[in-house]
Amino acid sequence: MKTATRADEWMTLLQREGYRQTAARRAIVEVILASQRALEPMEIFECGRKQYPGLGLVTVYRTLEKLEELGLVQRVHQPNGCNMVLRATQGHQHLLICTHCGQAVYFEGDDLHPLFERVAQGSGFDIQDHWLQLFGLCAACQKNPGEN
Amino acid sequence: MKTATRADEWMTLLQREGYRQTAARRAIVEVILASQRALEPMEIFECGRKQYPGLGLVTVYRTLEKLEELGLVQRVHQPNGCNMVLRATQGHQHLLICTHCGQAVYFEGDDLHPLFERVAQGSGFDIQDHWLQLFGLCAACQKNPGEN
DNA sequence: CTGAAATTGAAAACGTTTTTCAATTATAAC
DNA sequence: GTTATAATTGAAAAACGTTTTCAATTTCAG
Structure with missing residues (x-):
């Protein structure tokens, strides 16, 4: 296996x-x-x-x-x-998690640097790190809303 | 006060x-x-x-x-x-937190919907929610790296 | 096979959060 | 004000997840 x-x-x-x-x-x-x-x-x-x-x-x-x-x-x-x-996964990836069954899928993060720039300028912070996580229903749980 | x-x-x-x-x-x-x-x-x-x-x-x-x-x-x-x-704050805002002193500042989130679309299509998920949080050094802690 | 060092599980200790309970307090009605 | 009652209180105990301690076991290099 x-x-x-x-x-x-x-x-x-x-x-x-x-x-x-x-x-x-x-x-x-x-x-x-x-x-x-x-x-x-x-x-x-x-x-x-x-x-x-x-x-x-x-x-x-x-x-x-x-x-x-x-x-x-x-x-x-x-x-x-x-x-x-x-x-874990290689490289910088974020998580997408099913709120129903918990299934966790990694995805390539978009380029968030424009946002970081904007926030850095507005706040005076030196931005070092970020957390991004998405939540939703996976394909299987969309089909079987009752299960589990 | x-x-x-x-x-x-x-x-x-x-x-x-x-x-x-x-x-x-x-x-x-x-x-x-x-x-x-x-x-x-x-x-x-x-x-x-x-x-x-x-x-x-x-x-x-x-x-x-x-x-x-x-x-x-x-x-x-x-x-x-x-x-x-x-x-808490009104509306949908995200947090920027100083890793040194803990200061927490809310900021208006960018429009992340294009990213959600892309991830939804790639994964089959129906995306419902997200967490975004930035970490960095606030202006004061950049100036006083030694201070507590 | 042998010995030294890492690893083990159980029990105890720990810090955080929740529950229980009798005493106190805020509030509305007088 | 005074009073009645229902909410709120703090302390103690319980519950929970995690870490530490320790003697016994197991791995692995030689």
């Missing part, structure tokens, strides 16, 4: 950084890679336990730290939670 | 909604109105106590609920906290 291959990559990257390959970490990595949406640590713990019943919640937190450090996952802020974890 | 007048307005709005005017609530309202940045509940509690020593933290939480319900304050997500409270 595809996610297994990607999980291998992540495990190798962990090892390359001096961390060890363990069953607990693999379970966590596979849960994150298999998910289309950002997950809370508790959800990762619960799903991971199905695959590796000995898994502890503390290990989830510790592994997330390392994956974030490696840039493999990203913390996502949502109205319903601000410590949600999603696989 | 200006903030006192605005505090009166907020207290009247609370009363109009059937809530009572109390010293605890007034202290909370004045702290929020006097602040240039979003505050954590605990900060509001500590500042509010200087003005009204009997204030309880629970009352802060309960008052914030009501102020949010009335649309007078807004919860702000920041890297260092996701339950920060800021006076």
Whole structure:
């Protein structure tokens, strides 16, 4: 399966950084890679336990730290939670999130620099960073408004 | 003082909604109105106590609920906290936040609809809402990089 | 196979937010 | 003013998510 291959990559990257390959970490990595949406640590713990019943919640937190450090996952802020974890993407991309099922899709940000210029001039700020996130209904949830 | 007048307005709005005017609530309202940045509940509690020593933290939480319900304050997500409270503004505006001192300034959002269109077409999503927030250094913090 | 070092899960500690409850206070009616 | 009543209060306790501590286990290099 595809996610297994990607999980291998992540495990190798962990090892390359001096961390060890363990069953607990693999379970966590596979849960994150298999998910289309950002997950809370508790959800990762619960799903991971199905695959590796000995898994502890503390290990989830510790592994997330390392994956974030490696840039493999990203913390996502949502109205319903601000410590949600999603696989990261390369380059500067923004998120589009389904308000119904949570599905998270990355998209290439437009060039917002004209806006930044304007705001910088108006405010005197030196603008360094920005957050942009869109919310809506994904195609599937538009068709099945009742589901879930 | 200006903030006192605005505090009166907020207290009247609370009363109009059937809530009572109390010293605890007034202290909370004045702290929020006097602040240039979003505050954590605990900060509001500590500042509010200087003005009204009997204030309880629970009352802060309960008052914030009501102020949010009335649309007078807004919860702000920041890297260092996701339950920060800021006076709200009319209409659809976005925030520019100083990464050094926390100062928060509202600005009129550009027209992002062309971007939404493009993303909607590419993803099949029906886009309903968006978050846009800019971060940078305010004019004062650019001048005094050392200051706190 | 062996030993050293990293990793583990459970329990305890922690900080934040919510709930519970009896006492107090604001308000409207008199 | 005084009074009745319903909202509001703060403290304590509970609930929640996250972090720390620690002894036991596991990984991995040699």
